[in-house]
Amino acid sequence: MGTNYQLKQKGxxxxxxxxxxxxxxxxxxxxxxxxxxxxxxxxxxxxxIGNVVEIVGNKIIVLKEETEKTS
Structure with missing residues (x-):
């Protein structure tokens, strides 16, 4: 299974x-x-399930347009 992800990005x-x-x-x-x-x-x-999301700092946004393209 995956690892716990801290919502901090580098670079x-x-x-x-x-x-x-x-x-x-x-x-x-x-x-x-x-x-x-x-x-x-x-x-x-x-x-x-299947949503494309963008993580910006500590905020998570559903990218509806990209999700529709992948469906």
């Missing part, structure tokens, strides 16, 4: 990922080919 303003699954209050996100486990409380309430 970039944002990170993109794809929501793979939910495990209780944990959201598993694939980022650069590796899975990360993040608290569901960090995500907007409409989060769904």
């Amino acid at each position: 970039s303003d944002f990170i993109k990922g794809i929501v793979e699954r939910f495990i209780g209050d944990i959201v598993v996100v694939e980022i650069n080919g590796k899975t990360r486990e993040l608290s569901k409380s960090l995500f907007p309430p409409e989060i769904e």
Whole structure:
């Protein structure tokens, strides 16, 4: 399983990922080919499996347009 991901980036303003699954209050996100486990409380309430997300600092945004392209 993935590792717990601290929402701090080095050398970039944002990170993109794809929501793979939910495990209780944990959201598993694939980022650069590796899975990360993040608290569901960090995500907007409409989060769904398959959503493309952007992590900017401590904020997570669902990229609806990119999610539609990957569906």
